[in-house]
Amino acid sequence: MRQKQRPAAWSAIGLIVCVIIGGIAWTNGVSLVKLSDIFFMIGLALIVIGVVMQLSHAHLFAGFRRRRKQTYKEKADKKPEPKMNTRDIAVKKNEPLRFSDWNRWLWIDGAILIIIAVVVTL
Secondary structure: OOOOOOHHHHHHHHHHHHHHHHHHHHHOOOOHHHHHHHHHHHHHHHHHHHHHHHHHOOOOOOOOOOOOOOOHHHHHHOOOOOOOOHHHHHHHHOOOOOOOHHHHHHHHHHHHHHHHHHHHHO
16 A cells, blocks of 8 residues: 655655755865756755745636537537536635645745845845
8 A cells, every 4th residue: 555655754855855965066276156046046946946835726727617628419409508506606616725745845945045045145
């Protein structure tokens, strides 16, 4: 049976790997400003990925019609399209946001990397 993946463990491992790679790069002569820039950009990328993941579950486009091509027979019948139930759409749009574990840890990792970048440049 497949076990559930633990985002907290993968998140901590990713941060530790970033810090170790940064330390190795610093000992090999890369300036601290460049390292902090890289950490800052990685942190921003993680936060943007988290926001995109969050918005993908937000039902922003619920209720929009997807037009499909009608067949010749359907055009000849000229039946009107059935109306959409607005109550169902409203229920879907008013659902609370769902925060997944992966989303939460992406935001936390991004914030930690940005904080590390700011502290390094001070």
